[in-house]
Amino acid sequence: xxxxxxxxxxxxxxxxxxxxxxxxxxxxxxxPISVNVLIKNSSNATIVSEIADEISSSIYYYDYTPTVADTxxxxxxxxxxxxxTVVVEQKLYVSSVSKEYxxxxxxxxxxxITFAADVSPLYIDPxxxxxxFPDASRLEIGEIIHNHSxxxxxxxxxxxxxxxxxxxxxxxxxxxxxTACELSRTxxxxxxxEVSIQLGDFQLAHKSIPRSKITRDNATTWCQIATAxxxxxxxxxxxxxxxxxxxxxxxxxxxxxxxxxxVDGGKVAYLTDRELYGPVRTIPAKQDPMPNRGLRSxx
Numbered sequence: 001x002x003x004x005x006x007x008x009x010x011x012x013x014x015x016x017x018x019x020x021x022x023x024x025x026x027x028x029x030x031x032p033i034s035v036n037v038l039i040k041n042s043s044n045a046t047i048v049s050e051i052a053d054e055i056s057s058s059i060y061y062y063d064y065t066p067t068v069a070d071t072x073x074x075x076x077x078x079x080x081x082x083x084x085t086v087v088v089e090q091k092l093y094v095s096s097v098s099k100e101y102x103x104x105x106x107x108x109x110x111x112x113i114t115f116a117a118d119v120s121p122l123y124i125d126p127x128x129x130x131x132x133f134p135d136a137s138r139l140e141i142g143e144i145i146h147n148h149s150x151x152x153x154x155x156x157x158x159x160x161x162x163x164x165x166x167x168x169x170x171x172x173x174x175x176x177x178x179t180a181c182e183l184s185r186t187x188x189x190x191x192x193x194e195v196s197i198q199l200g201d202f203q204l205a206h207k208s209i210p211r212s213k214i215t216r217d218n219a220t221t222w223c224q225i226a227t228a229x230x231x232x233x234x235x236x237x238x239x240x241x242x243x244x245x246x247x248x249x250x251x252x253x254x255x256x257x258x259x260x261x262x263v264d265g266g267k268v269a270y271l272t273d274r275e276l277y278g279p280v281r282t283i284p285a286k287q288d289p290m291p292n293r294g295l296r297s298x299x
Contacts, residue, residue: 005095006095008066008068008095009065014074033081035052036052037049037062037075037076047072070101071093076089116143136183136186155234156171180222
């Protein structure tokens with residue numbers, strides 16, 4: 001019989017199973033050599049003290065028929081072969097027509113328990129943003145932080161083992177500012193781009209000045225701060241890949257040896273210093289990198 005709802009003169013079978021957890025976290029059964037059952041009422045007076053009956057080597061039971069409505073304590077004590085004892089204790093609530101006994105610890109208010117998937121990585125604690133957005137839940141903040149943590153993980157090519165302790169200040173502040181930017185769209189904290197107040201004919205408006213370049217110095221909202229930090233992050237990730245040395249100074253297409261085909265007749269023309277370097281720049285003969293060209297073919 002179930003022990004959830006017991007009334008006077010009902011026979012209830014109280015069952016106990018002895019088990020333990022080993023070092024690997026695996027549940028194992030215990031096999032006591034004898035089991036004693038002790039039943040006491042609410043006044044701590046002993047009602048029953050007998051040997052429990054065996055169902056299997058680890059499961060024992062006792063059939064009890066209460067005669068008085070009360071709250072009883074049922075205690076099973078198992079004696080193991082190594083002389084150690086295992087105690088299992090539970091409450092038994094017995095009611096009558098005039099009296100009803102039930103557990104004194106109950107849930108007084110409705111409680112909502114929210115379950116979420118594993119949000120990893122999570123490089124900052126959602127509690128850091130909770131004071132700015134008290135109406136938001138930790139779950140909502142955590143999901144947004146998770147999305148921007150994935151962005152940082154992709155930018156820096158981080159390993160799965162990274163927990164955020166080795167991230168730079170700019171990266172952590174970007175996650176915080178970008179998360180606050182998204183939350184401010186819902187909860188309105190953190191500063192708007194435009195705020196206006198109107199009292200009768202009087203109207204006061206505050207607008208952010210349009211900017212061609214957002215920096216940490218002139219940012220006024222969460223979104224602008226996040227934009228400035230992200231630009232700094234990406235700028236620090238970019239470096240010179242290679243340098244390519246330029247050839248000699250040229251004017252237009254220059255062919256091998258300073259030769260250039262003429263338009264008329266297909267003859268070859270040699271460019272002068274004036275044509276090659278411009279009208280105001282002269283190159284001394286000893287510094288001239290071009291070979292001696294001599295006379296033109298048409299001279």
